[in-house]
Amino acid sequence: MIFRRLFFLVALISWPVFSYDDRSLTDFDAGFDLPPNSLEASFTHRFYGPLDTDGLKTVFGLGSGANARIKELYISSFGLLVDANFTTDARELSFGAGYAVIPKTFLVNLLAYAQLSSDQYWDTTINDLSRKGDLYLQMVAQTKPFLFKRLLLTVALGYDLNENKPGLATGFEVVIRDNVGIIGELAPVTIKKVDNINFGNPSYSIGARVSTFGHQFIFFVGNATGIGPRKFLYGSGDYHLRLGFEIKRLFNFGHN
Amino acid sequence: MKKNCSRREFCLRAGQGALALAIASPLLRTGETLAKSTSSLETVTLDTSTNAYKALATVGGAITIPDPNDSSRPAIVIRTGTSTVTALSSKCTHQGCEVGLPQSGKLTCPCHSSQFDETGAVLRGPATAPLKKYTASISGTVITVQFSATAVIQQSAVQDTRHFSLVKRGTFVEIGLKDGIRGPVRMEIIDLGGRTIHDQIYENLPIRWDGSAVVKGDYLLRIGAADQSWMSEARLTLP
Numbered sequence: 001m002i003f004r005r006l007f008f009l010v011a012l013i014s015w016p017v018f019s020y021d022d023r024s025l026t027d028f029d030a031g032f033d034l035p036p037n038s039l040e041a042s043f044t045h046r047f048y049g050p051l052d053t054d055g056l057k058t059v060f061g062l063g064s065g066a067n068a069r070i071k072e073l074y075i076s077s078f079g080l081l082v083d084a085n086f087t088t089d090a091r092e093l094s095f096g097a098g099y100a101v102i103p104k105t106f107l108v109n110l111l112a113y114a115q116l117s118s119d120q121y122w123d124t125t126i127n128d129l130s131r132k133g134d135l136y137l138q139m140v141a142q143t144k145p146f147l148f149k150r151l152l153l154t155v156a157l158g159y160d161l162n163e164n165k166p167g168l169a170t171g172f173e174v175v176i177r178d179n180v181g182i183i184g185e186l187a188p189v190t191i192k193k194v195d196n197i198n199f200g201n202p203s204y205s206i207g208a209r210v211s212t213f214g215h216q217f218i219f220f221v222g223n224a225t226g227i228g229p230r231k232f233l234y235g236s237g238d239y240h241l242r243l244g245f246e247i248k249r250l251f252n253f254g255h256n
Numbered sequence: 257m258k259k260n261c262s263r264r265e266f267c268l269r270a271g272q273g274a275l276a277l278a279i280a281s282p283l284l285r286t287g288e289t290l291a292k293s294t295s296s297l298e299t300v301t302l303d304t305s306t307n308a309y310k311a312l313a314t315v316g317g318a319i320t321i322p323d324p325n326d327s328s329r330p331a332i333v334i335r336t337g338t339s340t341v342t343a344l345s346s347k348c349t350h351q352g353c354e355v356g357l358p359q360s361g362k363l364t365c366p367c368h369s370s371q372f373d374e375t376g377a378v379l380r381g382p383a384t385a386p387l388k389k390y391t392a393s394i395s396g397t398v399i400t401v402q403f404s405a406t407a408v409i410q411q412s413a414v415q416d417t418r419h420f421s422l423v424k425r426g427t428f429v430e431i432g433l434k435d436g437i438r439g440p441v442r443m444e445i446i447d448l449g450g451r452t453i454h455d456q457i458y459e460n461l462p463i464r465w466d467g468s469a470v471v472k473g474d475y476l477l478r479i480g481a482a483d484q485s486w487m488s489e490a491r492l493t494l495p
Contacts, residue, residue, distance in 0.1 A: 048368045048382060065368035089382055122349035122385035129352055198381035225382055237381050
Protein backbone atom coordinates (compact mmCIF):
# COMPACT_ATOMS: atom_id res chain seq x y z
CA MET A 1 0.00 0.00 0.00
CA ILE A 2 2.71 2.41 1.07
CA PHE A 3 4.73 1.69 -2.07
CA ARG A 4 1.71 2.38 -4.25
CA ARG A 5 1.21 5.73 -2.56
CA LEU A 6 4.90 6.54 -2.81
CA PHE A 7 4.89 5.68 -6.49
CA PHE A 8 1.86 7.89 -7.04
CA LEU A 9 3.56 10.76 -5.19
CA VAL A 10 6.76 10.45 -7.22
CA ALA A 11 4.77 10.25 -10.43
CA LEU A 12 2.82 13.32 -9.41
CA ILE A 13 5.91 15.34 -8.55
CA SER A 14 7.75 14.44 -11.70
CA TRP A 15 4.83 14.97 -14.06
CA PRO A 16 5.83 17.95 -16.16
CA VAL A 17 2.73 18.23 -18.35
CA PHE A 18 0.84 20.75 -16.27
CA SER A 19 3.80 22.32 -14.55
CA TYR A 20 4.62 25.95 -15.17
CA ASP A 21 7.86 27.85 -15.33
CA ASP A 22 8.63 30.50 -12.80
CA ARG A 23 12.32 30.99 -12.35
CA SER A 24 11.89 33.45 -9.48
CA LEU A 25 14.09 32.89 -6.46
CA THR A 26 12.64 32.59 -2.99
CA ASP A 27 12.85 36.32 -2.40
CA PHE A 28 13.59 37.86 -5.77
CA ASP A 29 10.90 37.76 -8.40
CA ALA A 30 12.07 37.14 -11.91
CA GLY A 31 8.84 36.00 -13.47
CA PHE A 32 10.08 36.23 -17.05
CA ASP A 33 8.61 32.86 -17.96
CA LEU A 34 5.17 33.46 -16.48
CA PRO A 35 2.42 33.61 -19.09
CA PRO A 36 0.88 37.03 -19.77
CA ASN A 37 -2.47 37.81 -18.25
CA SER A 38 -2.00 35.46 -15.33
CA LEU A 39 -2.15 35.71 -11.57
CA GLU A 40 0.23 33.92 -9.26
CA ALA A 41 -0.82 33.48 -5.65
CA SER A 42 1.82 32.37 -3.17
CA PHE A 43 2.17 31.56 0.48
CA THR A 44 5.61 31.69 2.07
CA HIS A 45 6.77 30.59 5.49
CA ARG A 46 10.10 31.14 7.24
CA PHE A 47 10.45 29.76 10.72
CA TYR A 48 12.15 31.94 13.32
CA GLY A 49 13.73 29.21 15.39
CA PRO A 50 17.09 27.90 14.23
CA LEU A 51 17.06 24.35 12.97
CA ASP A 52 20.51 23.59 14.26
CA THR A 53 20.49 25.03 17.79
CA ASP A 54 16.98 24.77 19.18
CA GLY A 55 16.69 21.10 18.33
CA LEU A 56 13.77 19.22 19.78
CA LYS A 57 12.86 22.11 22.11
CA THR A 58 11.14 23.82 19.19
CA VAL A 59 10.91 20.74 16.92
CA PHE A 60 13.95 22.00 14.99
CA GLY A 61 12.55 25.51 14.74
CA LEU A 62 9.05 24.55 13.65
CA GLY A 63 7.53 25.27 17.06
CA SER A 64 8.98 28.74 17.43
CA GLY A 65 6.59 30.74 15.29
CA ALA A 66 7.15 31.79 11.74
CA ASN A 67 7.13 34.73 9.44
CA ALA A 68 4.47 34.19 6.79
CA ARG A 69 3.60 36.05 3.61
CA ILE A 70 0.59 36.00 1.34
CA LYS A 71 1.30 37.39 -2.11
CA GLU A 72 -0.61 38.03 -5.29
CA LEU A 73 1.39 38.72 -8.43
CA TYR A 74 -0.31 39.74 -11.65
CA ILE A 75 1.49 39.63 -14.98
CA SER A 76 0.00 41.76 -17.71
CA SER A 77 0.15 41.06 -21.42
CA PHE A 78 2.76 43.79 -22.02
CA GLY A 79 5.40 42.90 -19.41
CA LEU A 80 4.03 44.81 -16.45
CA LEU A 81 4.06 43.02 -13.10
CA VAL A 82 2.11 44.21 -10.08
CA ASP A 83 2.05 42.58 -6.68
CA ALA A 84 0.37 42.96 -3.33
CA ASN A 85 1.80 41.37 -0.21
CA PHE A 86 1.01 40.94 3.44
CA THR A 87 3.76 39.66 5.70
CA THR A 88 3.13 38.85 9.34
CA ASP A 89 6.53 40.05 10.54
CA ALA A 90 6.17 43.78 11.16
CA ARG A 91 2.62 43.43 9.80
CA GLU A 92 4.14 44.53 6.52
CA LEU A 93 1.86 45.65 3.73
CA SER A 94 3.49 46.24 0.39
CA PHE A 95 2.56 46.96 -3.17
CA GLY A 96 5.01 46.63 -6.01
CA ALA A 97 5.16 47.23 -9.73
CA GLY A 98 7.77 46.15 -12.19
CA TYR A 99 8.47 46.05 -15.88
CA ALA A 100 10.13 43.08 -17.53
CA VAL A 101 12.36 43.34 -20.56
CA ILE A 102 12.87 40.00 -22.31
CA PRO A 103 15.16 40.41 -25.32
CA LYS A 104 14.86 37.53 -27.77
CA THR A 105 18.48 37.50 -28.84
CA PHE A 106 20.17 38.56 -25.61
CA LEU A 107 21.10 36.06 -22.90
CA VAL A 108 19.89 38.23 -20.00
CA ASN A 109 16.37 39.29 -19.01
CA LEU A 110 15.84 42.44 -16.97
CA LEU A 111 13.23 43.53 -14.46
CA ALA A 112 12.92 47.03 -13.03
CA TYR A 113 10.83 47.04 -9.86
CA ALA A 114 9.61 49.48 -7.23
CA GLN A 115 7.84 48.64 -3.99
CA LEU A 116 5.92 50.81 -1.53
CA SER A 117 5.59 49.30 1.91
CA SER A 118 4.38 50.01 5.40
CA ASP A 119 6.02 48.31 8.38
CA GLN A 120 5.09 48.14 12.00
CA TYR A 121 8.00 48.95 14.32
CA TRP A 122 8.67 49.77 17.95
CA ASP A 123 8.75 53.54 18.30
CA THR A 124 10.95 54.35 21.27
CA THR A 125 9.64 57.92 21.48
CA ILE A 126 6.17 56.67 22.38
CA ASN A 127 7.27 53.25 23.64
CA ASP A 128 4.73 51.46 21.52
CA LEU A 129 4.20 49.92 18.13
CA SER A 130 3.87 52.38 15.29
CA ARG A 131 4.09 52.34 11.47
CA LYS A 132 6.47 53.72 8.91
CA GLY A 133 6.49 53.73 5.14
CA ASP A 134 9.31 52.84 2.81
CA LEU A 135 10.15 52.93 -0.88
CA TYR A 136 12.38 50.24 -2.31
CA LEU A 137 13.81 50.16 -5.83
CA GLN A 138 15.31 47.16 -7.52
CA MET A 139 16.83 45.92 -10.74
CA VAL A 140 16.98 42.18 -11.42
CA ALA A 141 19.02 40.60 -14.19
CA GLN A 142 18.53 36.91 -14.87
CA THR A 143 20.15 34.83 -17.53
CA LYS A 144 18.18 32.53 -19.75
CA PRO A 145 19.06 28.87 -19.14
CA PHE A 146 22.59 28.16 -20.37
CA LEU A 147 25.20 25.42 -20.00
CA PHE A 148 23.07 22.72 -21.65
CA LYS A 149 20.04 24.71 -20.44
CA ARG A 150 20.84 23.56 -16.90
CA LEU A 151 21.90 26.79 -15.19
CA LEU A 152 20.37 30.22 -14.58
CA LEU A 153 22.13 33.02 -12.75
CA THR A 154 20.45 36.02 -11.17
CA VAL A 155 21.78 39.33 -9.85
CA ALA A 156 19.58 41.77 -7.97
CA LEU A 157 20.53 45.29 -6.96
CA GLY A 158 18.20 46.96 -4.48
CA TYR A 159 18.06 50.38 -2.91
CA ASP A 160 16.12 51.20 0.25
CA LEU A 161 15.18 54.85 0.49
CA ASN A 162 14.49 54.72 4.23
CA GLU A 163 17.90 53.30 5.02
CA ASN A 164 19.37 55.24 2.11
CA LYS A 165 21.60 52.29 1.26
CA PRO A 166 21.94 49.74 -1.53
CA GLY A 167 22.12 45.98 -1.27
CA LEU A 168 23.19 43.27 -3.65
CA ALA A 169 22.02 39.69 -4.02
CA THR A 170 23.03 36.87 -6.30
CA GLY A 171 21.17 33.68 -7.07
CA PHE A 172 21.18 30.57 -9.16
CA GLU A 173 19.02 27.72 -10.31
CA VAL A 174 20.31 24.35 -11.38
CA VAL A 175 17.68 22.74 -13.57
CA ILE A 176 17.48 19.06 -12.68
CA ARG A 177 14.60 18.43 -15.04
CA ASP A 178 11.83 20.52 -16.54
CA ASN A 179 9.89 20.78 -13.33
CA VAL A 180 12.57 20.25 -10.67
CA GLY A 181 15.37 22.63 -9.79
CA ILE A 182 17.80 23.52 -7.04
CA ILE A 183 17.70 27.21 -6.21
CA GLY A 184 19.83 29.39 -4.00
CA GLU A 185 20.31 33.04 -3.17
CA LEU A 186 22.89 35.03 -1.26
CA ALA A 187 23.00 38.70 -0.28
CA PRO A 188 26.67 39.53 0.29
CA VAL A 189 26.01 43.30 0.44
CA THR A 190 23.27 44.03 2.94
CA ILE A 191 21.26 47.19 3.45
CA LYS A 192 21.19 47.20 7.26
CA LYS A 193 24.18 47.75 9.46
CA VAL A 194 25.47 44.76 11.43
CA ASP A 195 23.74 44.55 14.79
CA ASN A 196 24.34 40.85 15.36
CA ILE A 197 20.78 40.32 16.50
CA ASN A 198 18.43 40.83 13.60
CA PHE A 199 20.17 42.20 10.55
CA GLY A 200 23.41 42.97 8.85
CA ASN A 201 25.05 39.61 8.23
CA PRO A 202 24.80 38.25 4.69
CA SER A 203 21.62 36.27 4.24
CA TYR A 204 21.38 33.12 2.21
CA SER A 205 18.98 30.34 1.37
CA ILE A 206 19.13 27.16 -0.65
CA GLY A 207 16.31 24.87 -1.57
CA ALA A 208 14.49 22.76 -4.11
CA ARG A 209 11.68 23.76 -6.43
CA VAL A 210 9.13 21.31 -7.76
CA SER A 211 6.46 22.34 -10.25
CA THR A 212 3.35 20.35 -10.90
CA PHE A 213 -0.31 20.84 -11.85
CA GLY A 214 -0.15 24.64 -11.90
CA HIS A 215 1.58 24.64 -8.54
CA GLN A 216 5.09 25.19 -7.38
CA PHE A 217 6.45 23.90 -4.11
CA ILE A 218 9.71 25.30 -2.78
CA PHE A 219 11.40 23.95 0.32
CA PHE A 220 14.47 25.71 1.57
CA VAL A 221 16.81 26.41 4.44
CA GLY A 222 18.44 29.74 5.12
CA ASN A 223 19.51 32.12 7.85
CA ALA A 224 17.10 34.97 7.10
CA THR A 225 13.69 35.37 8.69
CA GLY A 226 12.59 38.26 6.49
CA ILE A 227 10.62 37.49 3.33
CA GLY A 228 10.82 39.42 0.09
CA PRO A 229 13.65 41.26 -1.62
CA ARG A 230 13.90 44.23 0.73
CA LYS A 231 13.88 42.19 3.93
CA PHE A 232 16.26 39.59 2.48
CA LEU A 233 18.68 42.38 1.63
CA TYR A 234 18.44 43.69 5.20
CA GLY A 235 20.53 40.65 6.09
CA SER A 236 20.28 38.26 8.98
CA GLY A 237 21.38 38.41 12.61
CA ASP A 238 23.21 35.10 12.50
CA TYR A 239 24.16 32.21 10.27
CA HIS A 240 21.90 29.55 11.77
CA LEU A 241 19.77 27.42 9.49
CA ARG A 242 16.03 27.96 9.49
CA LEU A 243 13.41 26.05 7.59
CA GLY A 244 11.11 27.63 5.06
CA PHE A 245 8.69 26.75 2.33
CA GLU A 246 6.66 28.42 -0.38
CA ILE A 247 3.59 27.26 -2.27
CA LYS A 248 2.57 28.99 -5.48
CA ARG A 249 -0.47 28.60 -7.65
CA LEU A 250 -0.83 30.06 -11.12
CA PHE A 251 -4.16 31.18 -12.51
CA ASN A 252 -3.76 31.66 -16.21
CA PHE A 253 -6.60 33.79 -17.52
CA GLY A 254 -5.29 33.58 -21.06
CA HIS A 255 -5.11 29.76 -21.41
CA ASN A 256 -7.27 27.84 -19.01
CA MET B 257 -1.83 -2.70 20.87
CA LYS B 258 -2.11 0.62 19.16
CA LYS B 259 -5.63 1.55 18.26
CA ASN B 260 -6.16 3.27 14.93
CA CYS B 261 -8.70 6.08 14.92
CA SER B 262 -10.69 7.08 11.88
CA ARG B 263 -10.56 10.53 10.33
CA ARG B 264 -14.06 11.26 11.65
CA GLU B 265 -12.98 10.20 15.15
CA PHE B 266 -9.83 12.30 14.94
CA CYS B 267 -11.77 15.40 13.84
CA LEU B 268 -14.27 14.88 16.64
CA ARG B 269 -11.55 14.56 19.27
CA ALA B 270 -9.66 17.54 17.90
CA GLY B 271 -12.87 19.58 17.97
CA GLN B 272 -13.61 18.54 21.54
CA GLY B 273 -10.07 19.47 22.57
CA ALA B 274 -10.30 22.86 20.91
CA LEU B 275 -13.65 23.54 22.57
CA ALA B 276 -12.30 22.59 26.00
CA LEU B 277 -9.29 24.83 25.45
CA ALA B 278 -11.49 27.73 24.36
CA ILE B 279 -13.59 27.37 27.51
CA ALA B 280 -10.60 26.95 29.79
CA SER B 281 -8.42 29.76 28.41
CA PRO B 282 -10.32 32.69 29.98
CA LEU B 283 -10.22 30.84 33.30
CA LEU B 284 -6.49 30.32 33.01
CA ARG B 285 -5.92 33.98 32.21
CA THR B 286 -7.53 35.19 35.44
CA GLY B 287 -4.36 34.18 37.28
CA GLU B 288 -2.47 37.02 35.61
CA THR B 289 -4.31 39.76 37.40
CA LEU B 290 -4.20 38.40 40.92
CA ALA B 291 -1.19 40.46 41.98
CA LYS B 292 -2.29 43.38 44.12
CA SER B 293 -0.16 46.34 44.98
CA THR B 294 -0.31 49.55 46.87
CA SER B 295 -0.26 52.15 44.17
CA SER B 296 -0.19 55.87 44.15
CA LEU B 297 -0.45 57.46 40.73
CA GLU B 298 2.80 56.22 39.28
CA THR B 299 4.61 54.44 42.09
CA VAL B 300 4.00 50.86 43.16
CA THR B 301 5.50 49.45 46.33
CA LEU B 302 5.86 45.72 46.86
CA ASP B 303 6.74 44.31 50.26
CA THR B 304 8.71 41.11 49.77
CA SER B 305 7.96 39.99 53.31
CA THR B 306 4.32 39.47 52.32
CA ASN B 307 3.11 36.27 50.72
CA ALA B 308 2.07 37.98 47.48
CA TYR B 309 5.60 39.14 46.71
CA LYS B 310 7.75 36.62 48.53
CA ALA B 311 9.08 35.36 45.18
CA LEU B 312 11.00 38.63 45.01
CA ALA B 313 12.71 37.98 48.35
CA THR B 314 15.24 35.71 46.67
CA VAL B 315 17.63 36.62 43.87
CA GLY B 316 16.31 35.31 40.55
CA GLY B 317 12.69 35.54 41.65
CA ALA B 318 10.20 37.31 39.40
CA ILE B 319 6.52 38.17 39.39
CA THR B 320 4.05 40.07 37.28
CA ILE B 321 2.15 43.11 38.49
CA PRO B 322 -0.47 45.20 36.70
CA ASP B 323 1.07 47.70 34.31
CA PRO B 324 -0.65 51.10 34.23
CA ASN B 325 0.75 51.54 30.70
CA ASP B 326 -1.01 48.51 29.36
CA SER B 327 -4.19 47.07 30.79
CA SER B 328 -3.82 43.90 28.72
CA ARG B 329 -0.26 42.99 29.71
CA PRO B 330 1.41 43.06 33.10
CA ALA B 331 4.79 44.44 34.04
CA ILE B 332 7.49 42.01 35.13
CA VAL B 333 9.50 42.68 38.29
CA ILE B 334 12.73 40.69 38.64
CA ARG B 335 15.02 40.44 41.65
CA THR B 336 18.35 40.57 39.86
CA GLY B 337 20.64 40.81 42.88
CA THR B 338 20.72 41.27 46.64
CA SER B 339 20.34 45.02 46.22
CA THR B 340 19.10 45.27 42.64
CA VAL B 341 15.74 44.84 40.98
CA THR B 342 14.42 45.38 37.45
CA ALA B 343 10.94 46.22 36.21
CA LEU B 344 10.03 45.69 32.56
CA SER B 345 6.95 45.84 30.40
CA SER B 346 5.98 42.35 29.27
CA LYS B 347 4.88 43.64 25.88
CA CYS B 348 7.22 42.20 23.27
CA THR B 349 8.57 44.94 21.02
CA HIS B 350 8.18 42.70 17.98
CA GLN B 351 4.44 42.26 17.72
CA GLY B 352 3.19 42.98 21.20
CA CYS B 353 2.81 39.46 22.60
CA GLU B 354 3.34 38.94 26.32
CA VAL B 355 6.82 37.71 27.16
CA GLY B 356 7.16 35.14 29.92
CA LEU B 357 8.95 35.34 33.27
CA PRO B 358 12.73 34.88 33.05
CA GLN B 359 14.12 31.38 32.68
CA SER B 360 17.89 31.17 33.23
CA GLY B 361 18.07 34.94 32.94
CA LYS B 362 16.21 35.09 29.61
CA LEU B 363 12.71 36.37 28.91
CA THR B 364 11.26 34.63 25.88
CA CYS B 365 8.34 35.71 23.75
CA PRO B 366 6.05 32.73 23.13
CA CYS B 367 4.91 34.01 19.73
CA HIS B 368 8.16 34.25 17.78
CA SER B 369 10.90 33.32 20.23
CA SER B 370 12.40 36.77 20.66
CA GLN B 371 14.63 36.74 23.73
CA PHE B 372 15.54 39.52 26.13
CA ASP B 373 17.91 39.62 29.07
CA GLU B 374 16.90 40.80 32.53
CA THR B 375 17.69 44.39 31.64
CA GLY B 376 15.27 44.16 28.70
CA ALA B 377 17.99 44.15 26.02
CA VAL B 378 17.36 42.03 22.92
CA LEU B 379 19.31 38.77 22.89
CA ARG B 380 17.58 37.26 19.88
CA GLY B 381 15.18 38.60 17.25
CA PRO B 382 12.87 39.08 15.55
CA ALA B 383 12.35 41.87 18.10
CA THR B 384 14.68 44.77 17.38
CA ALA B 385 14.03 47.09 20.32
CA PRO B 386 14.53 46.44 24.05
CA LEU B 387 11.62 45.91 26.40
CA LYS B 388 10.30 49.07 27.97
CA LYS B 389 12.00 49.54 31.33
CA TYR B 390 10.64 51.16 34.46
CA THR B 391 12.59 52.62 37.35
CA ALA B 392 12.80 50.11 40.18
CA SER B 393 14.71 50.07 43.45
CA ILE B 394 14.85 48.02 46.63
CA SER B 395 15.26 49.20 50.19
CA GLY B 396 15.14 46.52 52.86
CA THR B 397 12.17 44.36 51.97
CA VAL B 398 10.35 47.04 50.00
CA ILE B 399 10.61 47.25 46.24
CA THR B 400 9.49 50.47 44.58
CA VAL B 401 8.54 50.57 40.90
CA GLN B 402 7.97 53.90 39.22
CA PHE B 403 5.94 53.82 36.07
CA SER B 404 6.56 56.55 33.55
CA ALA B 405 4.57 59.73 33.31
CA THR B 406 3.09 58.40 30.08
CA ALA B 407 1.11 55.91 32.10
CA VAL B 408 -0.36 58.58 34.27
CA ILE B 409 -1.08 60.95 31.42
CA GLN B 410 -2.80 58.23 29.46
CA GLN B 411 -5.19 57.55 32.31
CA SER B 412 -7.76 60.15 31.38
CA ALA B 413 -9.33 59.99 34.85
CA VAL B 414 -6.16 61.15 36.60
CA GLN B 415 -6.86 64.61 37.95
CA ASP B 416 -5.56 64.68 41.51
CA THR B 417 -6.07 68.33 42.37
CA ARG B 418 -6.52 67.88 46.12
CA HIS B 419 -3.80 70.39 46.86
CA PHE B 420 -4.05 72.93 44.08
CA SER B 421 -6.43 74.67 41.72
CA LEU B 422 -5.69 74.94 38.04
CA VAL B 423 -6.99 77.67 35.75
CA LYS B 424 -6.10 77.62 32.04
CA ARG B 425 -6.48 80.35 29.48
CA GLY B 426 -5.08 79.04 26.20
CA THR B 427 -1.46 78.21 26.89
CA PHE B 428 -1.41 80.33 30.02
CA VAL B 429 -1.64 78.34 33.25
CA GLU B 430 -2.35 79.68 36.74
CA ILE B 431 -1.92 77.43 39.75
CA GLY B 432 -3.03 78.32 43.26
CA LEU B 433 -2.92 76.26 46.44
CA LYS B 434 -6.05 75.07 48.20
CA ASP B 435 -6.96 76.47 51.60
CA GLY B 436 -4.62 75.42 54.39
CA ILE B 437 -1.79 74.43 52.07
CA ARG B 438 1.36 76.48 52.09
CA GLY B 439 4.27 76.97 49.71
CA PRO B 440 6.97 76.95 48.55
CA VAL B 441 6.01 74.45 45.88
CA ARG B 442 7.81 72.60 43.14
CA MET B 443 6.18 72.47 39.72
CA GLU B 444 7.21 69.86 37.18
CA ILE B 445 5.85 69.41 33.66
CA ILE B 446 6.65 66.08 32.03
CA ASP B 447 6.00 65.09 28.43
CA LEU B 448 4.69 61.77 27.08
CA GLY B 449 8.22 60.49 26.64
CA GLY B 450 8.89 60.99 30.36
CA ARG B 451 11.13 64.03 29.77
CA THR B 452 10.90 66.87 32.25
CA ILE B 453 10.38 70.06 30.28
CA HIS B 454 9.89 72.35 33.26
CA ASP B 455 11.09 71.99 36.85
CA GLN B 456 11.11 74.96 39.19
CA ILE B 457 10.51 75.82 42.84
CA TYR B 458 8.15 78.75 43.36
CA GLU B 459 8.18 80.84 46.54
CA ASN B 460 5.42 83.19 45.43
CA LEU B 461 1.93 81.97 44.65
CA PRO B 462 -0.13 81.72 42.58
CA ILE B 463 2.18 80.29 39.91
CA ARG B 464 1.72 81.85 36.52
CA TRP B 465 3.29 79.89 33.68
CA ASP B 466 3.15 80.52 29.97
CA GLY B 467 3.27 77.32 27.91
CA SER B 468 3.24 79.00 24.52
CA ALA B 469 6.82 77.92 23.85
CA VAL B 470 5.91 74.28 24.45
CA VAL B 471 4.66 71.92 21.76
CA LYS B 472 0.91 71.41 22.03
CA GLY B 473 -0.30 68.13 23.50
CA ASP B 474 -0.79 66.26 26.76
CA TYR B 475 1.60 66.64 29.68
CA LEU B 476 1.80 65.55 33.27
CA LEU B 477 1.59 68.45 35.69
CA ARG B 478 3.11 67.60 39.06
CA ILE B 479 2.74 70.03 41.93
CA GLY B 480 4.34 69.21 45.27
CA ALA B 481 5.69 70.73 48.43
CA ALA B 482 9.33 71.70 48.17
CA ASP B 483 9.90 69.66 51.35
CA GLN B 484 8.16 66.67 49.65
CA SER B 485 5.44 66.47 52.32
CA TRP B 486 2.71 66.24 49.67
CA MET B 487 2.33 65.89 45.91
CA SER B 488 -0.51 65.95 43.39
CA GLU B 489 -0.60 65.24 39.68
CA ALA B 490 -2.96 66.15 36.88
CA ARG B 491 -3.11 65.99 33.16
CA LEU B 492 -2.32 69.24 31.42
CA THR B 493 -3.41 69.68 27.83
CA LEU B 494 -1.78 72.55 26.00
CA PRO B 495 -3.60 73.79 22.89
